[in-house]
Amino acid sequence: MRAAELLKWFESGEYQKIIDKHTGDIESLELTCLKCGLKLSGTETFCGNCGAKISGR
Numbered sequence: 001m002r003a004a005e006l007l008k009w010f011e012s013g014e015y016q017k018i019i020d021k022h023t024g025d026i027e028s029l030e031l032t033c034l035k036c037g038l039k040l041s042g043t044e045t046f047c048g049n050c051g052a053k054i055s056g057r
């Protein structure tokens with residue numbers, strides 16, 4: 001792939017879509033208690049529902 005084509009692809013938004021998708025997956029995983037499934041704000045150290053330790057980033 002030539003640089004111009006790569007740039008075109010990048011500017012088309014496809015690249016950002018892929019990044020957004022992956023970031024979303026990671027975020028949703030981190031923002032959910034793995035033990036009880038409680039949605040978290042991302043600042044908790046322990047789950048407010050079951051008390052499980054939330055693994056930090």
Ligand SMILES: [Zn+2]
Pocket residue numbers: 033034035036037038047048049050051052
């Ligand atoms: Zn929990």
